[in-house]
Amino acid sequence: MALVREMDMPIAVTGMGTVVTVASVTIHTRVDGQLDRVEFKEGQDVKAGQVLARLDARAYEAQLQQVQAQRAKDEALLANARVDLQRYTELIRDEATTRQTLETQQSLVRQLEATVRNDAAQENLARVNLSFTTIASPISGRVGARLVDPGNIVHASDAGGLLVVNQIDPIALQFTLPQEQFQAVNRAINSGRPLQVQALDPGTREVLATGELTLLNNQIDIATGTISLKARFANPQHKLWPGQSANARLVLGTEPHALVVPNAVVQRGQDGLFAYVVDEQGKAQVQPIEVRGTEGDLAVVTKGLRAGQRVVSDGQYRLTPGADVVEARPEGTPPKDSAAARQGSAA
Secondary structure (H helix, E strand, O other): OEEOEEEEEEEEEEEEEEEEEEEEEEEOOOOOEEEEEEOOOOOOEEOOOOEEEEEOOHHHHHHHHHHHHHHHHHHHHHHHHHHHHHHHHHHHHOOOOOHHHHHHHHHHHHHHHHHHHHHHHHHHHHHHHHHOOEEEOOOOEEEOOOOOOOOOEEOOOOOOOOEEEEEEEEEEEEEEEEHHHHHHHHHHHHOOOOOEEEEEOOOOOOEEEEEEEEEEEEEEEOOOOEEEEEEEEOOOOOOOOOOOEEEEEEEEEEEEEEEEEEHHHOEEEOOEEEEEEEOOOOEEEEEEOEEEEEEOOEEEEEEOOOOOOEEOOOOHHHOOOOOEOOOOOOOOOOOHHHHHHHHHHHO
């Protein structure tokens, strides 16, 4: 037997979902060359900026030296042209040369200045290409399987990439809810407070992680009649893994003074849900009820019961309306009549 209790209860909805990465990056080379070596182990955790692989850089080093030499040559030509321009400028004042000669020299200086600027750009490009021979991770995460072995020629246009890095801490859970629950979820979001989400194991109902709702999708899927949501979780123990199935429990708010009974109290008949209520004479009476949902081992009753009422929580299959209800004794407790007899004899 149990009592109908009054207590504050969370208002929650549940949906099925899939664990997804917050970020997933396929690492590609950005220049062509031979993969010289890899500097990671498969399944290793890496930090953003950590070197993962290196290409043979000799050709790119030579290219950089070549454009540096060309720039030095053109800078020397520019310096000499500027000296000649200064000399022609002085000669024109003394009318010792023609204006055409001066203008030709001015044009040559401008041309060489443009050439030097182009050389600087080419040098910068060569430095960038050389830096691309060192391949680093753009995010922190876990490395997957190596897709290319050292010694292979790799290209920037290769579709497969060298490896994939997945960020798994934090991690996300993408799940769906029926469109009928959209308004309730939307109202909770508009309240401005963070909404808690629990990731549950589908089999054991174990709480794997507790996080926060980050996304209510901007449209309802008309094909399935569902709305997509996403939550983010801290995942230091890696209980959540990309591709894993998990249930999401989204807490929308709290219902104060809710009426609750053990789940075992709720029975289902031809006319709907009901409970056996024990009246003042200790007899079982059928009471139709309505239930909002369950939270753990408790059912939240919205209609049909009052706080403090006694309800039957075990052995309902032996009851009929109007039957006497005897409350079961806790294990090890002697019958009342035996206790009374002993008390009487002790007196």
